[in-house]
Amino acid sequence: MGERQVEFRNVSFRYQEDMPWVLKNVSFTIGPNEWVAIIGHNGSGKSTIAKLMNGLLFPQEGEIFVDGMKVSQESVWDIRKEVGMVFQNPDNQFVGTTVRDDVAFGMENHGMPRDLMVERIKESLKAVRMEDFERYEPHRLSGGQKQRIAIASVLAVSPKFIILDEATAMLDPKGRKEIMQTVREVQQERDLSLITITHDLQEVTQASRVLVMNSGEVWMEGSPREVFSSKDHLTEIGLDTPFVSKMADHLKAEGVSLAREPLNHQELLEDLWTSRSNM
Template identity: 55%
Template sequence: MTKIEFRNVYFRYHEDQNWIIEALNFTIEPGENVAIIGHNGSGKSTIAKLMMGLVYPQKGAIFVDGQRVTEDHIWEIRQKIGMVFQNPETQFVGTTVRDDVAFGLENRGVPRVEMVDRIKKSLIDVGMDDYTLHEPHHLSGGQKQRVAIAGVMATEPDIVILDEATSMLDPIGRQEIAKVISRIIKQRRMTTVSITHDVKEVMQADRVIILKGGELYQCLTPRQLLAGEYDWDYLGLTKPFVLSVKEEFEKYGYQFEHTPLNHEELIDALWTYYSKT
C-alpha cells in the first residue's frame, strides 16, 4: 500500500487568488526518501501542510496509508506523521528538553515507563542526552533543531516530513544535522519527505519531485537531475560542486561513464580513468 498519494490536488488559500497547487499527482512509496524542490512560491511548504491536514484541498484527494486526509480521519493520520519545521522554536512547548520531547508522547497516551525509554533513546540518537534538564530556548540553533528532531522521532512516526529543517543553520550545523537525520532515518527505515533548498539533501534522496508554479514539473532520480540541463538558481539550489568539476573535465575531452553524485564517486571516476592512462 502506498504511504502517500496526491490525486489531482488543487489548493489555494483564498478564493480570489490563483491556484498554489494545481492538478498535482504523485505517490511516495513506503520507505522512500523523496526530496521536493522548486523556486520560492512553487508550493513546496503547502504540500507539507496538506499532508499533515493543516489545510485541505479544494479539489482532489490526499491519501496516507490508504486513508483519505479529511477532518474525520486527521487524528489517526497525524499519529503516523512527524514533522520537523524550519524554525525549531515553533515546536517547543516544554520548560526543559525532557518535557518538550515528552509532550508528543503524552498526547498519544504512551505509558510512562515506555515514555521514559523513548525520551532517553531519542535524545541519545541526536546527541542531546546531556541536556535533559536544560531550557530549550537557551540552546544554540543546532541544539534546538536536534531537540526538535528528538521530539518527533520519540513518537516513532511512519512518515517524517522535513520542511526546510536545516535552512536556518550555518553550513557546519546544517551538515551535522543532516547526518543525524540521515542516520536515524536509515536505522528506523521511515518514509521521508524533505522539502529543501540544500543540494546535499537532494542528492541523498531516492527520488526528486520538481514543482513549477504549483504543478508537477518532473519526477526523477538525483543522478538524472545532475545529468539534465537545469537552471539551478530557478530550482532554488546551488549548483553542485561535483557537477561543476565534471563539466570542467569534459571541456578537456574527459567522458564520464555516469554523472557522479558526490565527491567519492567523482574521485573514483577520475582515479579509474588516470590509472588506465
Template identity: 70%
Template sequence: MREKLIEFRNVSFRYGEEEPWVLKDCSFSIYKDEWVAIIGHNGSGKSTIAKLMNGLLFPQEGEIYISGKIVNQETIWEVRKEVGMVFQNPDNQFVGTTVQDDVAFGMENRGIPREDMIKRIDTSLTAVGMNDYRLTEPHRLSGGQKQRVAIAGVLAISPRVLILDEATAMLDPKGRMEIMNTVSNVQEMNQISLITITHDLREVVQAERVIVMNEGVIWDEANPREIFAKKDKLREIGLDVPFIALLAEELKKKGISMKNEPLNHNELLEDLWTLHSTM
C-alpha cells in the same frame, strides 16, 4: 510490491478564491521506508505539499491518502499519528522548559504511559545524539542542536513518515551537514519514510527519489543522478546546481568525461582516479 504510504490524487490548492493556484492537479505516491526529496524555488508549492500531508491544509480539489485513509477533518488526528513534521524554525516547536520535557510533550498529548515515555525519550534523544543535553534549557542550544531535539520530539511519537520542511534553511553549512547526517541515520535505524522539503540541491543526494516542483506542478520526478544531469534546465527554473555537478561540467568541457554524473566529492574523485589509471 512496496507499500504505498502517501498518495496525492489530482490535488489542487490555493489560499483563497481570488488567489492563484499554488498546486495544480498534482499526483504522486510515496512508499514505505522511502526517502523522497521535494525541491523547487520559493513559491513552487513544495511547502504547501508538506502542510497538506500533515493536515494543516486541505485541498480544494483532489484527494490525499495516508496509509489508505483519506485526509479530512474527521481523520486528521489519526493522520497526525502517522506523519511527523519538523519546520524551518525549531523555536516555534519548543514548549518544554528542558530538552526532555519538550520531547515528552507530544507523547503526553497522546496519553502514552509514563514508563513508555521514559524509554522513548531516551531512545529518540540517543538517535539524534542529544541524550547528554536532556536537562538543558532549549534556548541554550545551537540552531543545529535545536533541530535535532525537534526531530527527537517527532520520533518519540513513532510516526511512519517524517517530514523536514526547510529544516536546515536557518543553519550554517556545518549545521546543515550535521542535520542531514542525523536524518540519514534516523531513517535507517527507524525504518521510516523520510520526506525532505528544500530548495538546496546539495541536500538531495542521499534521497532515493526527487520530485521537482515548478509553479505548482510536478516538473520532473527521478533519482538524484538523473535530476542533476539536467543542469541547464534546473537553472532555467531558478534552482542552483551543486558545486560538484558544476565542477564535473567544467571538466567535461576540458575533455575529461565522467563515467556517471557524480553526486559527491568521493564519486568525483573515484571517477578521476579510474580515468587516470586507464591513461
C-alpha cells in the same frame, strides 16, 4: 493505496478562492523507507505539500492518502501520529520549559501511557545524541541542538513518515551536515520514509528520489543523478546545481569523458582516476 505510503491524487490547492492555484493537479507516491527530496524555488508549492501531508491544510480538489487513510478533518489526529513534521525555525516548535517536557508534549497529545513516554523520551534523545540534555531549558541550546530536540519530539510519537521543511536552513554548514547525518541514521534504524523540502543541494544528492516543483506542478521526477544531469532544464526554472555537477560540465567541455553524472567529490575523483588510467 497501499499501507506505509503517502499518495497525492490529482491534488489542487489555493489559499483563497480569488487567489491563484498554489498546486495544480499534483500526483505522486512516496513509498516505505524512501527518502524523497522536494525542491523548487519559493512559490513553487513545495512547503504547501508538506502542510497538506500533515493535515495543516486540506486540498480543494483531489485526495491525499497516508498509510491507507484519507486525510480529512476527521482523520487528522490519526494522520499526525504517522506524519511528523520538523520546521525551519526550531524556536517556534518549543512548548516545554525543559527538553524533557518538550519531547513529552507530542506524546501527551496522543494520550500515551506514562511508562511508555519515559522510555520513548530516553530512546528519542539517544537517537539524536542529546541524552545528556534532558533537564536543560531549550533556550540555552544552540540552533543545531534545538533542531535535534525537535526531531526527537517527532520521533517519540513513532511516526512512519518524517517531513523536514527547510529544517536545516538556519544552521551553519557543520550543523546542517550533523543534522542530516542524524536523520539518515534514524531513517535507516527505524525504517522511516523521509521527505525533505530543501534548498541545500548536498542534501538533495543523498535522497533516493527527487521531485522538482515548478509553478505548482511536478515538473520533473527522478533519482538525484537523473535530475542533476539535466542541468540546463534546472537552470531554466532558476534552480542551481551542485558544484561538483558544474565541475563535471567544465571537464566534459575540455574533452574529459566521465562515466556518470557525479553526485559528490568522491565520485568525481573516482571517475577521473578511471578515465586517466584508461588513457
